[in-house]
Amino acid sequence: MKAKTLIYKDNKVPAAPQEELLASHHPLLDEFLEGGIRWGEISEWGIPWGQALREVVLPFLVSAQKNQTPKPWILWIYGQKDVCINPLAWHARGLDLSHMRFAHTQQPVHELKPIFLSPFFRIIVIDSVRNLSDEECAFLARQARRQQQLLFLIRPFLLSPQQGNVWAKTRINCWRSNEQQRIYAKIVKGRSPRQVTWLETALYQW
Amino acid sequence: MKQVLLFPDHETSASAPALGCYLALSASTTGEALRALTPSVMQWEEDVWLLDLSSCISYWQVQATLHKRSLTEELSSQLHQLLIAKDLDHIAQPYTATLSQDPWLGVLHISWLRERGLSGFFPQQSRILNNISSSLSWGCWWRCCDQYVRYAASSHERSKFLKAKRSMQLAMRRLGFQSPQAAKVLPASQMRRRFGSLLAELWERSFTQSPNSPSPTISFPWSYLKYEEPRSISRHLDTILAQWDDIADFLRSDLNRLCLLDSFKEDQRILELEWRIVLYNLQDISLSIPFRHPHSLHHEAPHQRTALLQISYILEHYQRLQKDLGAEPCWISGWELRITQSWKRPPLAHSLFEPEQQEAEALLTLENQLQCPLETYQIQNDWVPEDSFASKGDTALISSEQTEALSLLGRQRPLFLLRNIRSFSTEGQSRLWKFRERTMDKWWVRHRTPNMVRDYYQVLTQDRLAWVFRDAQGQFFMHGIYG
Numbered sequence: 001m002k003a004k005t006l007i008y009k010d011n012k013v014p015a016a017p018q019e020e021l022l023a024s025h026h027p028l029l030d031e032f033l034e035g036g037i038r039w040g041e042i043s044e045w046g047i048p049w050g051q052a053l054r055e056v057v058l059p060f061l062v063s064a065q066k067n068q069t070p071k072p073w074i075l076w077i078y079g080q081k082d083v084c085i086n087p088l089a090w091h092a093r094g095l096d097l098s099h100m101r102f103a104h105t106q107q108p109v110h111e112l113k114p115i116f117l118s119p120f121f122r123i124i125v126i127d128s129v130r131n132l133s134d135e136e137c138a139f140l141a142r143q144a145r146r147q148q149q150l151l152f153l154i155r156p157f158l159l160s161p162q163q164g165n166v167w168a169k170t171r172i173n174c175w176r177s178n179e180q181q182r183i184y185a186k187i188v189k190g191r192s193p194r195q196v197t198w199l200e201t202a203l204y205q206w
Numbered sequence: 207m208k209q210v211l212l213f214p215d216h217e218t219s220a221s222a223p224a225l226g227c228y229l230a231l232s233a234s235t236t237g238e239a240l241r242a243l244t245p246s247v248m249q250w251e252e253d254v255w256l257l258d259l260s261s262c263i264s265y266w267q268v269q270a271t272l273h274k275r276s277l278t279e280e281l282s283s284q285l286h287q288l289l290i291a292k293d294l295d296h297i298a299q300p301y302t303a304t305l306s307q308d309p310w311l312g313v314l315h316i317s318w319l320r321e322r323g324l325s326g327f328f329p330q331q332s333r334i335l336n337n338i339s340s341s342l343s344w345g346c347w348w349r350c351c352d353q354y355v356r357y358a359a360s361s362h363e364r365s366k367f368l369k370a371k372r373s374m375q376l377a378m379r380r381l382g383f384q385s386p387q388a389a390k391v392l393p394a395s396q397m398r399r400r401f402g403s404l405l406a407e408l409w410e411r412s413f414t415q416s417p418n419s420p421s422p423t424i425s426f427p428w429s430y431l432k433y434e435e436p437r438s439i440s441r442h443l444d445t446i447l448a449q450w451d452d453i454a455d456f457l458r459s460d461l462n463r464l465c466l467l468d469s470f471k472e473d474q475r476i477l478e479l480e481w482r483i484v485l486y487n488l489q490d491i492s493l494s495i496p497f498r499h500p501h502s503l504h505h506e507a508p509h510q511r512t513a514l515l516q517i518s519y520i521l522e523h524y525q526r527l528q529k530d531l532g533a534e535p536c537w538i539s540g541w542e543l544r545i546t547q548s549w550k551r552p553p554l555a556h557s558l559f560e561p562e563q564q565e566a567e568a569l570l571t572l573e574n575q576l577q578c579p580l581e582t583y584q585i586q587n588d589w590v591p592e593d594s595f596a597s598k599g600d601t602a603l604i605s606s607e608q609t610e611a612l613s614l615l616g617r618q619r620p621l622f623l624l625r626n627i628r629s630f631s632t633e634g635q636s637r638l639w640k641f642r643e644r645t646m647d648k649w650w651v652r653h654r655t656p657n658m659v660r661d662y663y664q665v666l667t668q669d670r671l672a673w674v675f676r677d678a679q680g681q682f683f684m685h686g687i688y689g
Binding site for chain 1: 271515561568569572575576577578579580581582583584585591594595609612613614615616617619620621622623624625626638666669670671672686687688689
């Protein structure tokens with residue numbers, strides 16, 4: 001089935017997101033995801049490392065911190081080697097670092113298990129962690145559903161409809177075309193197939 | 207030809223330097239009273255105290271955030287409450303305190319401040335302490351050295367020190383150095399060769415504070431005040447155990463028994479436990495169980511989840527090491543559980559900050575239960591990328607105007623920095639270069655090499671967008687990656 005391509009228009013505002021959805025408050029993204037991402041679910045993102053595409057996820061975190069009461073705590077777990085967080089860049093993109101924590105590990109379920117058993121962090125992002133087994137994904141999905149948390153699972157490669165985490169309700173791929181200077185996102189699983197594109201300069205204006 | 211070194215060297219760490227937290231205090235008080243700030247208190251002189259705040263600094267940082275103060279302001283306020291609030295008569299001559307990265311600097315600063323009759327709270331970044339080296343006298347420096355040697359050296363080393371001291375005093379007189387400031391030009395290696403390692407170390411720590419300095423806690427002769435009563439519980443097992451599930455039940459019971467000891471009050475929180483296990487072959491093994499934040503055993507009775515988790519991580523780590531060495535499984539026949547460090551923290555102002563306080567308490571408990579630490583960052587008012595944040599230590603509060611300016615700066619910067627900045631070869635790289643910013647480097651800071659500016663670019667390299675800069679000499683370095 002051919003994917004439907006949405007073209008970015010400044011004046012196009014999607015319908016108001018429902019309460020059980022977390023909207024990014026970015027018109028194009030919210031329309032692409034039919035209003036946002038549902039609380040209590042795992043969404044799996046295929047975002048190759050080093051493409052400046054983790055910024056696609058950030059509007060959801062910023063929106064949650066700005067619009068939810070009480071302000072939710074966010075945990076970003078990253079597994080990349082030899083890098084550390086540049087807090088000023090995160091702050092500049094609108095994140096409140098006082099309600100955000102980071103953790104560097106390749107075994108989040110083993111080393112941070114009490115976090116997943118607690119509802120303290122309402123949004124958890126697991127970025128580029130390679131060693132997640134099926135059992136661990138099932139555990140994460142169960143805890144997210146029970147505690148109505150939002151879990152972003154970012155894979156450092158593009159996903160396919162066949163292979164991936166069966167517990168993720170939504171599967172999305174993001175990639176960049178350096179020739180066209182455009183960014184693409186495509187639904188792989190969980191919603192009707194569609195693709196969206198925008199100029200990379202728009203990314204910095206979010 | 208003189209070689210000009212340029213920032214950064216290849217091992218420069220991208221993470222902001224962590225500030226040490228050692229409080230030096232001159233006041234008429236008792237060690238017991240000062241334990242409200244930290245359990246690690248040392249009496250340096252009759253009315254001079256050194257406090258190692260590192261074991262509970264995260265707690266004070268949380269309190270500072272809740273009270274919307276900097277860490278310095280929070281500690282200053284706590285000291286004020288401890289030393290003055292109860293006795294209004296002493297306001298005219300209250301106390302002298304300094305906060306520093308190195309306890310040795312704290313000793314020097316407090317001695318210098320007392321010599322001048324100055325009182326108040328002086329963080330290391332304060333202007334008055336920044337200029338201290340220019341007016342530090344030989345008398346003050348030697349007095350501090352004598353005190354240091356009293357704690358650090360054996361009687362044999364002390365006599366060696368006295369000999370070295372006499373020859374150094376003579377040398378300084380002959381060379382015409384009127385103050386330590388004037389003699390700063392002398393290289394540390396020469397000092398070591400002529401006057402021995404102890405004097406050279408103190409010399410170096412007095413004047414050259416570089417990020418590569420040894421950890422002050424290791425090289426400082428701490429002698430903390432001790433608790434009188436031992437607080438420990440022993441267990442002799444009927445059968446030897448190796449499985450965690452079997453061990454955990456007994457440990458839980460022992461942790462609850464610790465709570466019943468008269469010497470361990472309900473308002474005390476533990477910072478470190480010692481678990482001394484006896485193996486089936488009567489071999490003694492001591493495992494240290496540290497806690498990231500002060501932890502209450504009483505509040506977690508009877509399940510003792512946090513303490514059991516921390517003990518399980520340490521045992522797992524030990525067993526893994528033993529396995530790697532090819533040793534036999536760790537069959538345990540008994541143990542002793544001892545509280546090695548505890549802290550009675552001051553009462554909290556619950557009425558004012560209750561919801562935030564509860565949230566902060568919940569986070570501290572959660573962090574105590576983790577094997578892997580959580581990273582906390584605060585923005586600092588600084589344009590240089592590696593100095594623009596702090597992960598630990600003191601940070602000044604920044605105004606909304608400053609926040610706005612920093613946000614504009616950070617917008618073009620990548621989400622991730624390299625842990626170690628590395629040189630970048632432009633040969634064979636793509637032509638997709640985008641200029642991002644020109645940043646002035648801190649060429650005036652002593653431990654950095656004198657580079658004037660950095661020009662930052664976004665470069666596409668091996669399918670990754672890198673954050674690269676060119677220094678004043680035209681060399682390229684990779685500093686970050688756009689996630």
